[in-house]
Amino acid sequence: MTLGKIIELLNCQIISGAVDLQLDIKSAKASDLMSDVLTYSGPGKLLMTGLTNIQVIRTCDIAGICVVIFVRGKKPLIETVELAKTCKIAILATRLSMFEACGMLYSNGLKGVTITAPAQ
Amino acid sequence: MSTVAVLSQTFNIKGGDFVNAGEPACKIRNILREIGINANVIRRVAIAAYEAEMNVVMYARQGEIRLKITPHKILLEIEDTGQGIEDITLAMQPGYSTATEEMREMGFGAGMGLPNIKKNSDIFNIHSTHGKGTRLKLTFKLNGKTKK
Ligand SMILES: Nc1ncnc2c1ncn2[C@@H]1O[C@H](COP(=O)(O)OP(=O)(O)OP(=O)(O)O)[C@@H](O)[C@H]1O
Numbered sequence: 618m619t620l621g622k623i624i625e626l627l628n629c630q631i632i633s634g635a636v637d638l639q640l641d642i643k644s645a646k647a648s649d650l651m652s653d654v655l656t657y658s659g660p661g662k663l664l665m666t667g668l669t670n671i672q673v674i675r676t677c678d679i680a681g682i683c684v685v686i687f688v689r690g691k692k693p694l695i696e697t698v699e700l701a702k703t704c705k706i707a708i709l710a711t712r713l714s715m716f717e718a719c720g721m722l723y724s725n726g727l728k729g730v731t732i733t734a735p736a737q
Numbered sequence: 738m739s740t741v742a743v744l745s746q747t748f749n750i751k752g753g754d755f756v757n758a759g760e761p762a763c764k765i766r767n768i769l770r771e772i773g774i775n776a777n778v779i780r781r782v783a784i785a786a787y788e789a790e791m792n793v794v795m796y797a798r799q800g801e802i803r804l805k806i807t808p809h810k811i812l813l814e815i816e817d818t819g820q821g822i823e824d825i826t827l828a829m830q831p832g833y834s835t836a837t838e839e840m841r842e843m844g845f846g847a848g849m850g851l852p853n854i855k856k857n858s859d860i861f862n863i864h865s866t867h868g869k870g871t872r873l874k875l876t877f878k879l880n881g882k883t884k885k
C-alpha cells in the first residue's frame with residue numbers, strides 16, 4: 618500500500634518529514650511498547666502508536682521504521698519532531714483511535730507481521 | 738571476506754537521561770554502516786546495544802558501552818554502576834520488569850529487553866553484583882553461521 622493511500626484512509630495530518638506519497642509500505646505494526654517495536658523487522662515499515670515522546674523516534678530509528686503515525690489526534694513534543702527530522706523519519710497524526718486506524722488499514726489490504734513469541 | 742581493521746570505541750551512558758538515551762546505539766550503528774558490515778548483523782547489534790543502553794538509563798546511575806570490532810566479530814560490553822540484578826534468572830524471563838510507572842508511560846517496561854538482547858547476540862554473557870552493577874558481554878559473529 619502506498620503511503621499516499623494510507624494518509625487518505627486515515628485522513629492523516631503530516632507533522633513533519635519529506636513524505637513520499639509513492640513509498641510502498643509493506644506492513645504495519647501498532648504498539649505502545651518499545652521492546653515490542655524492536656522485534657518488528659522487515660522492509661517498508663510503519664508504526665502506529667499512542668506514545669509521542671522522543672524515545673519512540675529513537676526506537677523506530679533503531680528498528681528501521683521510516684513512518685510513524687500518532688493515533689487519537691495526539692501531538693508530539695517538539696523534541697520528538699526535531700529528532701524525527703534528524704533521523705529522516707516521517708511523522709503523521711490521525712484522529713482515529715488505534716483500533717479504528719488498524720482496522721481501516723487491515724481491511725484495505727495492509728498486513729501485519731507475524732511474530733513468534735519466545736518459548737517460555 | 739573483506740578485512741576490517743580493528744576498531745574500538747567507548748560511549749558514556751548517563752542514568753536517567755531519557756533525552757539522549759539511544760544516541761550511542763545510533764552512533765554504533767552508523768560506524769558499522771560506514772565500514773560496510775552486513776545489514777542483518779547491524780540490525781542485531783543496534784537492537785542489543787539500544788536495549789542494553791536503555792537498561793543502564795533506567796536502572797543505573799552511570800555506565801558505558803564499549804564497542805570492539807575485529808575481523809571476525811563485533812564485541813559489545815555494557816557496564817554500569819547501578820543497583821545490580823538480584824536474580825538474573827528472573828530478570829531474563831520475558832515479561833519480568835521492575836520499571837516504574839513513569840518508564841512505562843514512555844513505552845518501556847515490557848520486560849522484553851534482556852530476552853531481546855539474548856535473542857539478537859551470538860554469545861550472551863551477563864554478570865551482576867547486587868548493589869554494585871551489571872556487565873553484559875555480547876558477541877556477534879561476522880562470518881560463518883549467524884543468527885537471522
Ligand atoms: N543494568 C541493569 N541494572 C539493574 N537492573 C537491571 C538492569 N538491566 C535489567 N535490570 C532488571 O531486569 C529487569 C528486566 O530487564 P528487561 O530489559 O528484560 O526489561 P525492562 O527493562 O523492565 O523492560 P523493557 O526492556 O521491555 O522496556 C528490569 O526490569 C530490571 O529490574
Ligand SMILES: [Mg+2]
Pocket residue numbers: 788791792846849850851
Ligand atoms: Mg529493558
